[in-house]
Amino acid sequence: xxxxxxxxxxxxxxxxxxxxxxxxxxxxxxxxxxxxxxxxxxxxxxxxxxxxxxxxxxxxxxxxxxxxxxxxxxxxxxxxxxxxxxxxxxxxxxxxxxxxxxxxxxxxxxxxxxxxxxxxxxxxxxxxxxxxxxxxxxxxxxxxxxxxxxxxxxxxxxxxxxxxxxxxxxxxxxxxxxxxxxxxxxxxxxxxxxxxxxxxxxxxxxxxxxxxxxxxxxxxxxxxxxxxxxxxxxxxxxxxxxxxxxxxxxxxxxxxxxxxxxxxxxxxxxxxxxxxxxxxxxxxxxxxxxxxxxxxxxxxxxxxxxxxxxxxxxxxxxxxxxxxxxxx
Amino acid sequence: xxxxxxxxxxxxxxxxxxxxxxxxxxxxxxxxxxxxxxxxxxxxxxxxxxxxxxxxxxxxxxxxxxxxxxxxxxxxxxxxxxxxxxxxxxxxxxxxxxxxxxxxxxxxxxxxxxxxxxxxxxxxxxxxxxxxxxxxxxxxxxxxxxxxxxxxxxxxxxxxxxxxxxxxxxxxxxxxxxxxxxxxxxxxxxxxxxxxxxxxxxxxxxxxxxxxxxxxxxxxxxxxxxxxxxxxxxxxxxxxxxxxxxxxxxxxxxxxxxxxxxxxxxxxxxxxxxxxxxxxxxxxxxxxxxxxxxxxxxxxxxxxxxxxxxxxxxxxxxxxxx
Numbered sequence: 286x287x288x289x290x291x292x293x294x295x296x297x298x299x300x301x302x303x304x305x306x307x308x309x310x311x312x313x314x315x316x317x318x319x320x321x322x323x324x325x326x327x328x329x330x331x332x333x334x335x336x337x338x339x340x341x342x343x344x345x346x347x348x349x350x351x352x353x354x355x356x357x358x359x360x361x362x363x364x365x366x367x368x369x370x371x372x373x374x375x376x377x378x379x380x381x382x383x384x385x386x387x388x389x390x391x392x393x394x395x396x397x398x399x400x401x402x403x404x405x406x407x408x409x410x411x412x413x414x415x416x417x418x419x420x421x422x423x424x425x426x427x428x429x430x431x432x433x434x435x436x437x438x439x440x441x442x443x444x445x446x447x448x449x450x451x452x453x454x455x456x457x458x459x460x461x462x463x464x465x466x467x468x469x470x471x472x473x474x475x476x477x478x479x480x481x482x483x484x485x486x487x488x489x490x491x492x493x494x495x496x497x498x499x500x501x502x503x504x505x506x507x508x509x510x511x512x513x514x515x516x517x518x519x520x521x522x523x524x525x526x527x528x529x530x531x532x533x534x535x536x537x538x539x540x541x542x543x544x545x546x547x548x549x550x551x552x553x554x555x556x557x558x559x560x561x562x563x564x565x566x567x568x569x570x571x572x573x574x575x576x577x578x579x580x581x582x583x584x585x586x587x588x589x590x591x592x593x594x595x596x597x598x599x600x601x602x603x604x605x606x607x608x609x610x611x612x613x
Numbered sequence: 614x615x616x617x618x619x620x621x622x623x624x625x626x627x628x629x630x631x632x633x634x635x636x637x638x639x640x641x642x643x644x645x646x647x648x649x650x651x652x653x654x655x656x657x658x659x660x661x662x663x664x665x666x667x668x669x670x671x672x673x674x675x676x677x678x679x680x681x682x683x684x685x686x687x688x689x690x691x692x693x694x695x696x697x698x699x700x701x702x703x704x705x706x707x708x709x710x711x712x713x714x715x716x717x718x719x720x721x722x723x724x725x726x727x728x729x730x731x732x733x734x735x736x737x738x739x740x741x742x743x744x745x746x747x748x749x750x751x752x753x754x755x756x757x758x759x760x761x762x763x764x765x766x767x768x769x770x771x772x773x774x775x776x777x778x779x780x781x782x783x784x785x786x787x788x789x790x791x792x793x794x795x796x797x798x799x800x801x802x803x804x805x806x807x808x809x810x811x812x813x814x815x816x817x818x819x820x821x822x823x824x825x826x827x828x829x830x831x832x833x834x835x836x837x838x839x840x841x842x843x844x845x846x847x848x849x850x851x852x853x854x855x856x857x858x859x860x861x862x863x864x865x866x867x868x869x870x871x872x873x874x875x876x877x878x879x880x881x882x883x884x885x886x887x888x889x890x891x892x893x894x895x896x897x898x899x900x901x902x903x904x905x906x907x908x909x910x911x912x913x914x915x916x917x918x919x920x921x922x923x924x925x926x927x928x929x930x931x932x933x934x935x
Contacts, residue, residue, distance in 0.1 A: 387719055392726050413728035416721055432769060475768070480705060480829065483746035490745060494811075504814065505717050508741065532686060533673045558679060562879075569886070569909055576905035586901040590908030597913045605920040607677035 294319060308477040309372075309518060318457065318518070320478060328515065330454035332447070333461075334368070334469070334522035334541035341366055341524050344539055348546050352611045356557045358530060365527040368541065371440070372431030372474040373447050375517045376485030382421040382493040382509040386501030387414050417501045421493055424514070426451055427485045431474030431518070438525055439538035439548030442612055446540050446547060447521050453542065454519050469522060482516055523547070535608065551609045561603040568596045653793050654832035656771040657698060658857035660782045664694055667839050670859045671852055674926060680872025682845075692849075693842035696784040696856060698835035699761055702751040702791060703768065704800035705829040710808045713740035714820040739816060743808050746829060749800040753789040753833070760853055760863045765929040766836060767858050774835060784837060793831065801826040838862065846870075861928040868924075876921035883917055886910030 309318055309326060318326040336344070342363060349358055391410045398407055428444045428451075476484070490509050497507045522541030527534050530552045537549035572593035576586035603609075622640040662670065672685050682688060716739030721729035752762045779786050791799060804826065812819055837856035842849060845867035852864035890906025893899045 385718070387721075387732060388728075390728070392728070411725065411730065413725055413730060414719075414721055414732040415728035416719065472769075480746065483707065483829075484748070487745040487747060494814075505719070506739070506815065531676075533676050534670075553677070553679075555679075565913065569883075569913065572905055572909055573902060577899065577902045581901075583901070583904070586903075586905035587908065590905045593905070593909040594912035597909065598916055601913065601916045601920055605679060605923070607674075607926065 308480075309474045326478070326518065328517045329457040329520075330517050331370070331457045331461075331520040332450060332454050332522060332540075332542035336524070336539070336541055336544045338366060340544065341526060341539060344544055344546065345526055345528065345537055348537060348549055348611075349551065352549070352609070353551050355560060356552070356554045358552060358554065361528050361530040361552075363526060363528045364534070365525075367525045368469045369523050369525060370469045370471045370520045371443065371523050372472050373444070373519045373521060374429045374431055374474070374476065374478075374481035374485070375447070375451055375519050376427045376429065376481060376488075377424070377514045377516065378427070378485065378489060378511045379424055379514055380421070380489045380493065380509060380511045382497065382507065384417070384419055384421075384493075384497035384501070384504055384507040386417045386497070386504040386506075388417050388500070389414055389502040419497075419500060421496060425489065427488045429476065429481055429484055429488070431476050431481075432472065438536050439523070442547045443521060443523060443538070443540065446543070446545070447519065450542060451517075451519065454517070457518075457520065471520075474518060478516060478518075482513060485516070486511060547612070549611050551611060553603075553606060553608050558604045561600045565597050565600040565604070568593050568600070655774040655835075656768075656832060657774040657778065657835040658768070658771055658837060659778065660696065660784070660837045660856045661770075662839075662854075662856050662859045664691075664839075667694075667841075667854050667856065667859065671841065671854060671861065671864060674861045674928065675864060675866055678866050678868075678926065680868045680875070681866060682869050685867075689843055689845075691841055691843045693840075695840040696782060696837055697840060698779055698784055698786040698837050700753040700787055700789040701766060701834050701836060702753050702789070702796035702800070702831060703748065703834060704751060704796060704831045705746060705748045706797075706800045706804045707744075707746040707827040707829050708801070708804045708808060708824055709742065709744045709827075710805075710812070710822060710824040711740070711742050712812050712816070712819060712822045713738070714812075714816040715739065715818040716816050736817065741815060743811055747804060747807070749803050751791065751796055751799050753791045753796065754787045755790050756787070758853075760927070761838065764855070764862050766834075767855075767860075768834060770857065771834060774833075779835075782837075786835060789833060793833075796833075797828045797831060800828070800831075843867075861926065863925055863927050865924055866926055876917065880914045880917040880921065883910050883914035887912075887914055 309320060309329075318329040320326050345363060349361065390413055392413050393408055394411045395406055395408050397404060399405055426448055428448045430440050430444065474481075489511055493509050494504075494507055497504050524539040524541055526537040526539065528537070529535075533552065535550040535552060538547040539545070540547050572589040576589045579585050622637065624637055624639040626637055668689065668691060669686075672689055675681055676683075676685055715736045717734050718737050720733050720735065721731065722733070723730035750766060754761070776786070789796075805824065808824070809819075812822070839852075839854045839856050841852045841854065843852070844850070848867075850865040850867055853862040854860065854864075855862060886906050887908075887910025890903045890908075890910055893903030894907055895903075
């Protein structure tokens, strides 16, 4: 026995273009967002794109000039600019957590011992326990990418940007999509409304638990309650740019609503490597000089050694790494 | 072949036995055929990179590293190239766990400053519920490959699986070692592990657990991977690249001899400074200077070796769940 399901817009009856990935469809004729069970979905919003191709080129230029300072990057070429409307779920919740536990820490205790000549002050550390009984009560917006997997470059960073600019979203307008934003590659959601709510809940639970664990040495009880105050489907315009420098490809992702760089790769040139290697040697030499001239206490060379080692850890990393990755 | 009737305009439609979706040529409404017995949703990612493009991607990634031969775009010779579709199950599990057992609470005594000097733990009966939903990606190929197991897969652009497409690009299709039920069981198990971890945080002793697993969605996805072998200065190197997105799963990085010499000289130099420092400190000549040189020199040498001797490169890795 078999059964057949039709894919047809429940409002204007025109056929829906379906794609095995999508959980929300937009009717090509009337633009209405439709859930996969055929019901209408109203909370569809969009962060409007404000930049064009030319501005994208300028943003890339500025980014490379600013972050590629001292590297001598000249003659790069932009090879691919692909704007994508990326789907996000913004799950709004009131979350409340009550947790009980204890915190262990140490207090210093000073006391005076002995009499006469032997009189002296002794400092000792005492372990102290403090009961913790606290609440977390907050309104939150959790943002999830509406896609499984994540081949969208920089998607992890976009979440934070979407959360910050969520209030600027406007209701989704299908005419605008087919008009001014037609160059955008439109991605729908692979995650259904129900799944988004569930996954959002898991994020809140995990976050509150880890905050409770941070506040306590041991948590005895931790209980979270949440109530949903609205789940929105928000599209954010992301420009994915590829550029070539010395035959190698690098990527930059730009958020179209603000024009800020989400994440970008910058080539590491020989000049950059030489600068950081020289720096490593300078710190080594500088630390040596300090411990030679100011070495009347054993702490000085030890501290200088540790400082030089920590700095060297990073300067040497810069000497050897394949490329740099920068957030905006 | 199967014949069915379009549910919209009643036109006759023909579909392959393996096909699940069909678009009516008359009214262009797409219909989905569901067997009442559960149908495995089976997808594949199309191969978007051919052998030549995948070579360019590979060389590009290698060349970003220092000390690699500059003419690699021309000189790299690929001696072996296999394209294989690797199966992954993507399972969304909802689990509700009701538990009861012995929890703890504490009493405090001997007030001291902002806390207490003494803490006593007492058992108390405790019960609660965990109720949440997570997504699991289950690697389902027979050959164990940690790189593919930890690779952050992408499911973007998936289409219904068609064996013909794989044949067209002359690719092998690895069969899944799990059937649908096993994949579900695997995911439910992982979810139970997570809940067990949470329970152990709440309880000192678990006495009773009742859970209700529910699989909210499951599909099988075949992802094309290129397995490459190439030779460099007489040594065989290997690489794996994702044929759908062109990302490098893992590659070995061929380096020029001059690079090894540079790394060797550099780490020798730092190591020598460190050893000289130890000598100076032990001999009590320039004692303080010696201590500094010993600490910094040895750390620098170790770091240089650690970074310089890296021979493999991965573009992305899946982050492990807590």
